Amino acid sequence: MALNGQTVLKDLDIWKEAGHDHALKKTVKAQVTDGQLTISFPHVSSGQAIIAGIAIASTGASAQPAAAPQSIISGLRVANPAQAALWSTQTWLDTGSQPYSNSPIAFSALPSALYGAEWLRGPLKVPTVVGPGLGFTVTTAADVYVALDARQSTRPAWLQAYEDTKTTLETNEHGGHQYRVYRQRFPAGAPVNLGPNSGLAQMRPYLVAVNRATTIEPAYDLxxxxxxxxxxxxxxxxxxxxxxxxxxxxxxxxxxxxxxxxxxxxxxxxxxxxxxxxxxxxxxxxxxxxxxxxxxxxxxxxxxxxxxxxxxxxxxxxxxxxxxxxxxxxxxxxxxxxxxxxxxxxxxxxxx
The missing domain is CATH 2.60.120.260 (Galactose-binding domain-like)
Known part of the structure; x- marks a missing residue:
């Protein structure tokens, strides 16, 4: 493993040091001069490079944390004024979060890419033909995820440009209600316009989450x-x-x-x-x-x-x-x- 191009761990053998199903923790020091800390793996001798978690701390007691980053979702637009008060932007998506502003239904399972995402909370019941008329702007390059009721066999036309991530999320409704997750990347400053929901009254409204664009590879086993x-x-x-x-x-x-x-x-x-x-x-x-x-x-x-x-x-x-x-x-x-x-x-x- 290298930090800013300098090798700090060489010939690491997790099995030799930790054995079977045990965590291995390594602490290393790096000098950062340009505000950028790059972690890389110049050579992998066997299997795959695996990181279970990273913690970064300063050795300087007087160091001040950087300002919190700007929210990704900006200028939330709701076409139906009567429903505007029911929509809001939320942070740090997690299981247990409630996707609807007027229902106790909660997320029970999420794909790894959506943990910690910004997301939209809205009403459980929305107009089924004209849709919620939702829109917003992304302040930085971002991946927009739309989760569609798995019972819906076809995607609406406005969602055709989105990539099928082959993953699902679930809510705890009726012991587990599934949604298929689709994704599209938008450049910084781009408007995101969300189209109408399903025309079928029994379908649940789609769910929306947004994460900063990243070059980190998706979970290997997915x-x-x-x-x-x-x-x-x-x-x-x-x-x-x-x-x-x-x-x-x-x-x-x-x-x-x-x-x-x-x-x-x-x-x-x-x-x-x-x-x-x-x-x-x-x-x-x-x-x-x-x-x-x-x-x-x-x-x-x-x-x-x-x-x-x-x-x-x-x-x-x-x-x-x-x-x-x-x-x-x-x-x-x-x-x-x-x-x-x-x-x-x-x-x-x-x-x-």
């Missing part, structure tokens, strides 16, 4: 994973053999160099994707290769040298990498080429 097996791979070069290793279908490099295994992957949304290769190296020495990401036409986007360490008998190792930067929706080629790879077996690629 992202879908697509697996690619050896049978779908293209194998090139000398000495490449399809065989069973550790009870799994695998592709084995028989020659040190010249051989390669390549998958064509398809992604549906623009994002940065993690690439995880499952491999076995049953030799006593590390093996080496090159991992590349290319466009479907062969244009090279990224290439890195990789080291594949010995694995225990009967076990698999995992090589964690990524596309390096955001890629657009479409098809790409992921290729592992051997540079000193004789004895290496590969049994699959996971794209997340």
């Amino acid at each position: 992202k879908s994973v697509t697996g690619y097996k050896p049978a779908t791979a293209r194998v090139t070069g000398p000495g490449m053999s399809k065989e069973t290793v550790n009870t799994k279908e695998s592709i084995t490099f028989k020659e040190p160099r010249g051989g390669a295994v390549e998958w064509t992957i398809s992604v549906g949304v623009a994002d940065t994707y993690s690439l995880t290769l499952r491999y076995a190296n049953q030799l006593a020495k590390p093996l080496t290769g090159k991992l590349s990401v290319s466009l479907a036409d062969g244009t090279l986007l990224r290439e890195e040298e990789v080291t594949l360490v010995p694995s225990k008998p009967g076990k698999w190792n995992y090589l964690a990498s990524s596309t390096g930067s955001m890629i657009n929706a479409g098809s790409y080629k992921i290729k592992l080429s051997g540079t000193d790879a004789a004895g290496l077996s590969v049994s699959g690629l996971d794209v997340q």
Whole structure:
């Protein structure tokens, strides 16, 4: 782990220090001179970098806290004057918060992205045809989330531009009432106009929350994973053999160099994707290769040298990498080429 580019924790092994299911706390010091503290992970040897919580404190007793940030939601607009008094902007969304100004119904489950968000509290009953006529302005780049009654099979036209987050929230109504969550990013100063609610009287009004735009990746375990097996791979070069290793279908490099295994992957949304290769190296020495990401036409986007360490008998190792930067929706080629790879077996690629 590095702070402002300077490595402060190296070769950290959580298992070695804390064991199974125990928290590990590390305290480090950093000198901040420009008001920016950047926490990064220059190299991950195994699995994923995991942070359960961060606390930042000053060592200076006379240091004063920064001013509270400006609210994200500004200028709340309610078209129906008779209902204006029932609408308000709230802070720090959490389970137990009550979404309606005239009902004791409360949030019982939230997706991780919505904890701590600003949100709108309004009446339980709103006009079903013309909608609440809601609008506001975001003071900074922000993600606007709209949660739609899960019983509603189609989205209203004004919500079509929003991305389906594939997550849900729940209220405690009738033991658990579900809403599907949609998101759209707005630039600073942009107006947000919310359209009419469902035309069906039995549907609950949609719910609205807003968070500052962030480059922090969504919770890792909420992202879908697509697996690619050896049978779908293209194998090139000398000495490449399809065989069973550790009870799994695998592709084995028989020659040190010249051989390669390549998958064509398809992604549906623009994002940065993690690439995880499952491999076995049953030799006593590390093996080496090159991992590349290319466009479907062969244009090279990224290439890195990789080291594949010995694995225990009967076990698999995992090589964690990524596309390096955001890629657009479409098809790409992921290729592992051997540079000193004789004895290496590969049994699959996971794209997340």
